[in-house]
Amino acid sequence: MLEQAARARGWLRIAGVDEVGRGPLCGPVVAAAVILDPDRIPVGLDDSKKLSPARRAALEAEIKASAEWCVAEASVAEIDALNILQASHLAMCRAIAGLLRAPDHVLVDGNRLPKALAISAEAVVRGDGRSVSIAAASILAKEARDRLMVDLAQQYPGYGWEKNAGYPTPDHRKALLNLGVTPVHRRSFKPIHNILCQGHSVSS
Structure with a gap:
């Protein structure tokens, strides 16, 4: 597990970060940052796209009850001004900054790190299937964005x-x-x- 490897290198507060919503034609891009409690890791964490809606909802509740977390977004205006990659990175940085206490190390899903990230970090390709923290972040981000799109659908x-x-x-x-x-x-x-x-x- 990537978190165990990071702890072996001396980091204690390890955050997983993921975003949802790069591909849609509308709405914001949403990111989440999660620091799991090593003694209270929810069972069954996986890439949010591989989970049923009911399982995702149950895991979202477990994550929020047992972990430190923050969900943030970048707006449509920011996506259009910056491009979708940079807006995704902006949402990630906002999620990390929104944690009550800063992490020691960040595991970021993807092959690039946000340029503005000023703390120890590593990019993890297909991270939502390799890191429980990133998987947890993917679940929170997807659930939050799906709810937001339901609200926009009513408008x-x-x-x-x-x-x-x-x-x-x-x-x-x-x-x-x-x-x-x-x-x-x-x-x-x-x-x-x-x-x-x-x-x-x-x-x-």
């Missing part, structure tokens, strides 16, 4: 965000053509940019 009905979470599914793409682009769509993403160039948009 902008017809796009199916309560089911597709803003990803470019056929029903979402069809709704874009029929209903237009909303204020929470990412204008820097090519499918949205192309539609706007054709003059299809809706007001807030």
Whole structure:
């Protein structure tokens, strides 16, 4: 386990960090940072995409009850201004900064570390399947973003965000053509940019 290896090198407070929402055409990107209690690690932690909704919800409650955690986001405006990678890293840095006490070491899902991260860290490719802390962070981030997209679906009905979470599914793409682009769509993403160039948009 990566956490055990990090503790063997002398770090005690090890945070796992992951983000959810790079691929959707709308909504913020959400990140979570989690420091698990080594004596209270929830059973069954795994990549959030491999878990059923019911299992994710149960694990989210266990993580929040037993670990130190923070969920943060970067807005659609920040995604359009910075690009999705940099906005993801911004959300990660906000989640780490939001922990009550700073970690000694951070395990970041992916192959790049946020440039603004000023503490000891390592990038872990496919980390949500290799680190329980990253897996926990992926669960919190996904649950938080899914709830947020359900709320946005009520504000902008017809796009199916309560089911597709803003990803470019056929029903979402069809709704874009029929209903237009909303204020929470990412204008820097090519499918949205192309539609706007054709003059299809809706007001807030």
